[in-house]
Amino acid sequence: MNDSRQAIELWNVTKTYELGEVKVEALRGVSFTIRSGEYVAIMGPSGSGKSTLMNLLGCLDRPTSGQYFLDGTDVSTLGDDQLAAIRLKKLGFVFQGFNLLARTSAMKNVALPLFYAGLSGKARNAAASDRLREVGLGDRMDHKPSELSGGQQQRVAIARALVNDPAVVLADEPTGNLDSQTSEEIMGLFHHLNQGGRTIIMVTHDEDVASHAKRIVRVRDGRIVDDQPTAQG
Amino acid sequence: MRISQYFAEAFAVLAANRIRTILTALGLIIGVTAVISIQVLGAGMAGAVSGILGAASDRTFVVLPNQQQADFTRAAIRLSDLQRAKDEIPNVIDAMPAGGQNLQAAYGHSHRRLTLGAGADERFATATPLRYGRKLSADDIVAGRHVCVLSDRAYTKLAISGDPTGGSLRVGDRRFTIIGVLGVDQTGILPISFNQDVTIPYTTYEREFARGRAILFARFLLQDPSRVEQTEADTLAWLKHIKGARVEYQTFDRKTFTKAVDGIFAGITLIVALIGAVSLLVAGIGILNIMLVSVAERTREIGLRKAIGATRFQILLQFFIEALSLSAFGCIVGMLFGILIGALVNDLAIVKLSGVVAPIPWLRSILIATGFATVVTLVFGTYPAWRAATLDPIEALRYE
Numbered sequence: 308m309n310d311s312r313q314a315i316e317l318w319n320v321t322k323t324y325e326l327g328e329v330k331v332e333a334l335r336g337v338s339f340t341i342r343s344g345e346y347v348a349i350m351g352p353s354g355s356g357k358s359t360l361m362n363l364l365g366c367l368d369r370p371t372s373g374q375y376f377l378d379g380t381d382v383s384t385l386g387d388d389q390l391a392a393i394r395l396k397k398l399g400f401v402f403q404g405f406n407l408l409a410r411t412s413a414m415k416n417v418a419l420p421l422f423y424a425g426l427s428g429k430a431r432n433a434a435a436s437d438r439l440r441e442v443g444l445g446d447r448m449d450h451k452p453s454e455l456s457g458g459q460q461q462r463v464a465i466a467r468a469l470v471n472d473p474a475v476v477l478a479d480e481p482t483g484n485l486d487s488q489t490s491e492e493i494m495g496l497f498h499h500l501n502q503g504g505r506t507i508i509m510v511t512h513d514e515d516v517a518s519h520a521k522r523i524v525r526v527r528d529g530r531i532v533d534d535q536p537t538a539q540g
Numbered sequence: 541m542r543i544s545q546y547f548a549e550a551f552a553v554l555a556a557n558r559i560r561t562i563l564t565a566l567g568l569i570i571g572v573t574a575v576i577s578i579q580v581l582g583a584g585m586a587g588a589v590s591g592i593l594g595a596a597s598d599r600t601f602v603v604l605p606n607q608q609q610a611d612f613t614r615a616a617i618r619l620s621d622l623q624r625a626k627d628e629i630p631n632v633i634d635a636m637p638a639g640g641q642n643l644q645a646a647y648g649h650s651h652r653r654l655t656l657g658a659g660a661d662e663r664f665a666t667a668t669p670l671r672y673g674r675k676l677s678a679d680d681i682v683a684g685r686h687v688c689v690l691s692d693r694a695y696t697k698l699a700i701s702g703d704p705t706g707g708s709l710r711v712g713d714r715r716f717t718i719i720g721v722l723g724v725d726q727t728g729i730l731p732i733s734f735n736q737d738v739t740i741p742y743t744t745y746e747r748e749f750a751r752g753r754a755i756l757f758a759r760f761l762l763q764d765p766s767r768v769e770q771t772e773a774d775t776l777a778w779l780k781h782i783k784g785a786r787v788e789y790q791t792f793d794r795k796t797f798t799k800a801v802d803g804i805f806a807g808i809t810l811i812v813a814l815i816g817a818v819s820l821l822v823a824g825i826g827i828l829n830i831m832l833v834s835v836a837e838r839t840r841e842i843g844l845r846k847a848i849g850a851t852r853f854q855i856l857l858q859f860f861i862e863a864l865s866l867s868a869f870g871c872i873v874g875m876l877f878g879i880l881i882g883a884l885v886n887d888l889a890i891v892k893l894s895g896v897v898a899p900i901p902w903l904r905s906i907l908i909a910t911g912f913a914t915v916v917t918l919v920f921g922t923y924p925a926w927r928a929a930t931l932d933p934i935e936a937l938r939y940e
Contacts, residue, residue: 367847367933388851395849402937406844410556420848422545467848 313376314475314506315341315364320373320383322359322529333359335529336373341508343474346501346539348517349510351526358479360526361510365398365477366390378474395423399468399476403483405460407452407467413439414448417466424471438466442496458489465496469505476500478509482516494519543861550862553834554869560830565870567826571819572874572912573881576905578812580882582805584890587898589801598765600664601772601793602638603779604757615787617755619746621779629778631763631771636660636742637750638759645738646710647698647718654694656711656749658742664761671695673705673720676741680719684743688716694737695721709738714748716740768793820912823870824920831863831924842928843936856929863921867913875909 322334333356341347351357362368363375366382367390375383378397385393394400407416417435426434439448442462452460461481468476478497482490498519501507511517521540525533554561605615622635640657659665661678671692680687688709695704700721709716716738740748762771772791779789835842842855850858883900890898 362934365847388853391846391849391851394847398849400847402844404840406840406937408841408844410552419845423845423848423850423854425542427542428545471849 312343312379313340314343314345314378315339315508316374316376318374318376320363320370320375322356322363322368323371332529334363334370337526337529337531338373339524339531339534341475341506343506344501344504346497346507346519346521347509348520348523348537349508349526350512350514350517350523352512355526356529357510357526359529361477361479364475364508365400366393395420396471397474399471399473401461401464401468401476401478401481403480405452405457405464405484407460407463409452412449412451413444413455413463413466416452416463417470419467420471434470435466438470439463441469442466456489457485458492461485461489461493462496465493465500469500475506475508478507480511481509482511482513490516546858546861547865549858550865553862554865557834561866561869564826564830565866565873567819567823568867568870568912568916569874569877571816571823572871572909573877574819575812575816575912576875576878576908577882577885578808578815579904579908580879580900581886581890582808582812583901583904584882584886584898586801586805588890598768598794599762600660600759601762601768601775601791602757602759603772603775603789603791606788606790609788610786614783615789617758617779619750619755621782622755622758624782625758625760625775625778629760629771629774631767632760632775633763634660634761636759636761637746637755638757640736641749643711645694645698647700647704647707650698650700652694652697654697654737656738656740656745657736658745658750658759659689659736659739660742660759660761664759669723671721671723672703673718675720676739681741681743684741684747686714686716686744687719687741689720689722689739690718691722691737691739692724697737711738768795816908816912820916823867824916827863827866827916828920828924830866831859831921832927834862835859835924835928838928839931839936839939842931843933843939846931846933847937852929855931856925859925859928860917860921863925864913864917867916867921871909871913871916874912875905879905 317338317340320334320337321332324331324333337356337360349357349360359368363370364377366377366385369385369390370383373383374381377393380393380397382390382393408419414432414435417438418431421431421434436445436448439445442465444459444462444466447455447459447463450459452463455463461484465476465481468478481497482493485493494516497507497509501521507520509516509520517523518537519539520537522534522536524531603617605612605617609615619637622637625635626632636658638658640655642653643656645652645654645656659676661681662675665675673689675689676687679685690698690700690704690709703721704718705720707718709718760771760775762768772793776789776791780787845855845858879900879902886898
């Protein structure tokens with residue numbers, strides 16, 4: 308998987324919100340490319356447009372203009388259900404607040420995307436337990452989120468993001484709710500996954516966290532102001 | 541995307557919120573229980589009534605002059621009229637005075653006032669079973685014998701023990717040989733007995749008791765029971781012909797009773813349907829409310845499900861099936877309670893009174909329960925599910 312195929316291509320993407328009479332230009336023409344197997348951090352102060360960019364990259368929203376190719380598919384003009392299908396097959400999400408289903412075991416949480424993919428219960432559980440072992444939770448499969456530590460919950464969320472074998476893993480402040488030691492563990496896991504060939508895009512405002520990535524894209528006022536490899540890259 | 545998986549998910553959610561689920565379903569349970577138990581009771585009552593009415597002969601009808609008419613005397617039916625009727629009205633085999641007289645009767649040393657009335661042979665008698673002896677025969681009628689059949693009431697009032705057939709009953713200065721005793725009248729929930737205390741051949745009754753009196757009402761015996769209505773019309777026309785156009789009469793037959801009873805049951809059914817509609821509305825609003833709460837509570841969860849690739853239809857289906865499971869639960873429990881309570885009350889009250897056991901209307905109960913569940917889900921489950929399906933995933937994920 309560590310080839311030079313383009314995982315993501317953005318061509319002059321803009322996003323404008325109309326709040327009544329006022330037009331808010333959240334993105335004012337963003338172009339960049341992320342190759343398969345890259346580990347990129349997107350940084351920027353609040354209001355810079357990085358959340359909007361993350362939502363677009365995650366196919367939760369459509370650009371106002373410009374083109375977005377995800378894994379070779381132009382997703383900028385797709386309808387809601389087609390975007391849902393893209394999210395299902397090509398993207399994995401990791402959130403700041405974990406977003407696990409309470410009262411549901413780690414295994415069932417990880418298996419959830421495969422439910423919507425239409426896999427049988429057996430196939431779902433098999434894939435889910437593989438991923439849980441991969442993130443080091445092979446012995447916690449039947450635990451509910453409330454019975455797991457914050458770091459373990461985020462590992463479950465990461466396993467869920469990986470279960471459909473996505474082209475890109477999108478992580479939105481993945482260590483925002485964790486203490487520094489646990490954050491290090493999670494960053495270690497991302498590093499490990501990237502070593503294994505996963506394409507990872509992480510949004511953060513924390514320089515320490517961002518320094519784990521191999522490339523940092525800085526956003527300000529809806530534009531990319533800086534795009535540099537890190538010491539890691 | 542198998543439908544069974546959605547049901548499994550829905551059951552898990554409903555089981556996790558056990559108290560809330562039961563309280564929400566309670567509205568439906570009560571409504572469906574009420575409607576179905578009344579249905580079961582209604583079926584029991586209808587069965588009992590038609591069973592009782594079935595005991596009355598359908599080969600006779602009764603004619604009586606209206607009380608409120610200009611010339612009641614002219615309208616009065618006389619014995620001579622009845623003798624002409626059997627020759628002149630098609631399908632009428634015979635006509636006899638009906639109704640009874642209260643007379644002093646004696647058996648051995650016991651004296652009682654009893655109703656004495658005219659009766660015809662077995663073909664025209666009620667279906668009340670015999671305890672002893674036999675009913676009136678065609679020979680008894682033709683010969684005008686001094687024989688009588690006692691009702692269960694007369695048997696009890698006269699304090700008779702054992703088989704009295706062959707014994708003698710004194711009425712005034714006349715003696716009648718007892719040829720039979722009827723068993724218990726199964727009047728059930730209707731306080732109507734089709735039997736008088738002492739029944740004697742109508743030929744004997746005419747000769748001994750009716751001569752010279754106006755007849756209160758007359759009973760007509762039919763050849764062909766399927767032509768009751770036509771014969772009633774013919775009889776009324778014939779009476780107007782012999783007594784003048786201004787006379788007014790009423791006729792009663794088994795169908796008249798059945799119609800009255802059917803009318804009562806139609807009324808009950810309508811009221812039950814109204815109760816059903818109200819309880820449906822109340823229970824439905826309860827489910828609508830709880831489903832909206834459920835959607836609001838799980839906004840983030842819905843956002844997550846959408847983010848990981850659930851389509852709008854899949855979300856819609858999930859919440860729709862949750863509402864369906866909730867109402868199906870309520871309706872099935874309500875149906876079982878309804879049948880249980882209905883059958884229990886039916887057994888304790890109606891069957892005991894009437895002796896008629898009506899089958900439980902399973903099919904109708906199942907249809908009612910399914911109908912309730914379907915309507916409630918479609919009307920009140922769709923909107924919350926649609927709300928969930930159309931949530932914006934970005935907003936939903938941000939929801940606190």
